Amino acid sequence: MLRVGVIGTGMIGEDHVRRLTSTLSGCRVSAVTDVDAERARAVADVAPGARVHDSGEDLVRDGEVDAVVVASWGATHEQYVLACLAAGKPVFCEKPLAPSAKECLRIVEAEAAIGRRMVQVGFMRRYDTAFAQLKRAVDAGTIGAPLLVHCAHRNASVPGHFVADMAITDSAVHEFDIVRWLLDDEIVAVRVLKPRANGHGRDVQDPLLILLETAGGVLIDVETSVNIQYGYDIRAEVVGESGTVELPQAGNVVVRQSGGVTALIAMDWRDRFRQAYDVELQAWVDAAAKGGATGPTSWDGYVATTISEAAVWSMGTGSRVPIKLEDRPVLYAVS
Numbered sequence: 109m110l111r112v113g114v115i116g117t118g119m120i121g122e123d124h125v126r127r128l129t130s131t132l133s134g135c136r137v138s139a140v141t142d143v144d145a146e147r148a149r150a151v152a153d154v155a156p157g158a159r160v161h162d163s164g165e166d167l168v169r170d171g172e173v174d175a176v177v178v179a180s181w182g183a184t185h186e187q188y189v190l191a192c193l194a195a196g197k198p199v200f201c202e203k204p205l206a207p208s209a210k211e212c213l214r215i216v217e218a219e220a221a222i223g224r225r226m227v228q229v230g231f232m233r234r235y236d237t238a239f240a241q242l243k244r245a246v247d248a249g250t251i252g253a254p255l256l257v258h259c260a261h262r263n264a265s266v267p268g269h270f271v272a273d274m275a276i277t278d279s280a281v282h283e284f285d286i287v288r289w290l291l292d293d294e295i296v297a298v299r300v301l302k303p304r305a306n307g308h309g310r311d312v313q314d315p316l317l318i319l320l321e322t323a324g325g326v327l328i329d330v331e332t333s334v335n336i337q338y339g340y341d342i343r344a345e346v347v348g349e350s351g352t353v354e355l356p357q358a359g360n361v362v363v364r365q366s367g368g369v370t371a372l373i374a375m376d377w378r379d380r381f382r383q384a385y386d387v388e389l390q391a392w393v394d395a396a397a398k399g400g401a402t403g404p405t406s407w408d409g410y411v412a413t414t415i416s417e418a419a420v421w422s423m424g425t426g427s428r429v430p431i432k433l434e435d436r437p438v439l440y441a442v443s
C-alpha cells in the first residue's frame with residue numbers, strides 16, 4: 109500500500125485526496141499540508157488516518173510518506189519537487205511543473221543526476237479517452253500527414269486571482285503539451301494575437317489566438333477563452349492531407365425536449381476530465397509503488413513552460429518568438 113502525502117489541498121488537491129482515498133487502488137493518503145491549515149485539516153477528514161503537517165518540507169521528511177503529490181500554487185512546485193528528489197521519493201507534480209523554464213531545468217538536472225524517472229507532471233489529457241482516440245486516428249494515417257491543428261480551450265469563467273498571463277501559463281500550457289504528444293513533433297515558434305476583448309474579462313485580455321509552428325511544418329491555432337460563460341469546452345481538430353479528425357465531445361448527453369435538441373456540456377475541468385485524472389493518478393501510484401514514475405516527464409514540463417514563456421513574451425510584443433531548448437538529457441531520450 110503506497111502511503112501518499114499531498115501538498116496543497118485546494119481545488120485539485122482535495123480532488124486528488126478523494127480519488128487516492130476512495131477511487132484508486134494500492135494507495136492511501138497518509139499526510140496532507142497546506143499554508144491554509146484550516147483547509148488542510150478539513151481535507152484530512154476525508155482521508156482516514158491522514159496527518160496534517162505544518163509545511164511541505166515536514167511532509168516530505170515524514171517516514172510514513174512514501175511518495176508525494178504536489179498540488180500547491182505553481183510558484184511553490186520547484187521547492188517541493190526538489191525536496192522529494194533529495195529524499196528519494198517519487199513525486200507527482202501538477203502542471204505547470206514550474207512557472208519559469210529556469211526552475212524546470214533545475215528539476216530536470218536534479219532528476220537526470222539521479223539517473224532514473226522520479227517525477228510525473230500532471231498533463232492529464234494524455235490519459236483522456238477522447239484524446240487517446242484522436243491520437244489513434246492520427247497515428248493510423250487515414251487522413252494522411254497532419255497539416256493543421258485547430259484547438260479551442262474555453263473556460264466558463266476563472267477565479268478572481270486569474271491574471272492575463274495565466275490564459276497561457278495555466279490554460280494553453282495543456283495545448284503546448286498535448287500537440288507535441290499528438291503529433292510527435294516539437295514546437296519551434298509561437299505568436300500570440302489579441303482580438304477585441306470580451307467584456308466579461310475585467311482586466312484580463314481575453315480571448316487570445318495563439319499560433320504555433322512545429323519542426324515538421326504543422327501550423328496550430330489555439331483559441332483561449334477564459335470567460336466564455338456557457339461552459340468548459342475543449343476542442344481539437346486535425347486537418348490532414350486527405351481528411352480531418354476531430355476530438356469527440358466526451359460524455360455530452362443529448363437531450364431532446366420541447367421541440368429542441370441540447371447536448372449538455374461540462375461546466376469545469378473536474379467534470380470534463382474526471383476519468384483522465386483517475387487514470388493518470390493510478391498510473392502514477394503503480395509506478396511510484398515501484399519507486400519510479402511514468403507518463404509526462406520533467407522534460408515535457410520544461411518544454412511546455414519554455415513555450416509558455418515565449419508566448420507571454422509574444423503577447424507583450426506582438427512578435428513571432430522562436431523556441432530555444434537546452435540539450436535533452438539521455439534520461440528523456442525518445443525511444
Ligand SMILES: NC(=O)c1ccc[n+]([C@@H]2O[C@H](COP(=O)([O-])OP(=O)(O)OC[C@H]3O[C@@H](n4cnc5c(N)ncnc54)[C@H](O)[C@@H]3O)[C@@H](O)[C@H]2O)c1
Pocket residue numbers: 115116117118119120121141142143144147164179180181182184202203204230231232278377
Ligand atoms: N491538471 C489540471 O487540469 C489542473 C486543474 C486545476 C489545477 N491544476 C494545477 O494545480 C495547482 C493548484 O491549483 P488549484 O486550482 O487547486 O488552486 P487552489 O488555489 O484551489 O489550491 C492551491 C492550494 O495550495 C495552497 N498552497 C499555496 N502555497 C502553498 C505552499 N507553499 N505550501 C502548501 N500549500 C500551499 C493554497 O493555500 C491552496 O489551498 C496549480 O499548479 C494548477 O495549475 C491543474
Ligand SMILES: O[C@H]1[C@H](O)[C@@H](O)[C@H](O)[C@@H](O)[C@H]1O
Pocket residue numbers: 263278279280282377
Ligand atoms: O488550472 C486549470 C486546469 O489546468 C484546467 O485543466 C484548464 O483547462 C484551465 O484552463 C486551468 O485554469
